[in-house]
């Protein structure tokens with residue numbers, strides 16, 4: 001069986017420049033990318049790296065993007081797995097997958113492991129199905145065991161993302177586990193403008209497109225919503241045979257994203 005199927009691994013080319021806004025989150029995570037880039041230097045100073053960081057924020061606010069950017073900045077391999085993949089599995093499979101994932105990351109350390117949707121395995125125990133002996137719980141226990149078992153020279157940082165920090169098992173947040181939290185908020189007007197600029201880099205915009213105005217008209221949009229909006233506008237322009245995207249297309253797409261359910265609803269699953 002191919003190992004590639006068990007989790008995904010890659011070298012991220014995304015850097016902090018691809019992430020608009022989120023200045024505080026970037027500042028916090030810069031520490032991690034600096035360490036991963038040159039662990040020997042930090043170790044000589046007696047500095048220990050945080051092992052686990054929880055990225056918390058509504059859907060589409062850039063948690064995955066930011067995790068990839070940390071790996072890209074540090075130029076280390078990025079291993080990722082999603083908590084939701086474990087839900088349908090037979091007992092024991094999730095735990096062995098986690099073991100595999102950590103083993104591989106340690107072999108290639110320094111490295112980053114990204115666990116998306118950690119809440120799907122990391123819900124407070126005892127509230128799940130199967131009287132607490134289900135697959136989820138074993139998977140969670142294996143993640144915790146792996147994190148507890150890191151040797152000082154194994155420079156692997158685990159980033160985990162959730163939009164439901166309220167349901168997480170407290171055991172996840174103990175010292176040495178996910179004892180650092182980074183919060184990602186929905187973008188404010190300035191951040192929305194930068195996100196719009198990033199995602200329209202490759203899009204030929206007509207003279208009349210006023211991104212400042214779009215940024216003002218998109219309160220409550222996530223980064224993913226804004227990316228969606230630009231793409232919808234480009235599709236709309238394409239269908240009408242235009243070779244540029246004009247303001248009318250962008251405004252129509254905004255309405256579509258708001259009304260048409262193209263937009264992910266914040267804070268729902």
Ligand code: ATP
Pocket residue numbers: 018019020021022057058059060061062063064065066116161163195198222223224225227
């Ligand atoms: P989910 O909780 O739904 O998994 P997420 O927080 O992990 O979402 P991402 O998958 O990182 O969100 O974001 C989706 C896409 O939205 C990104 O690939 C990126 O293109 C865009 N995006 C989101 N936030 C930003 C941002 N701050 N700057 C630039 N692009 C962004």
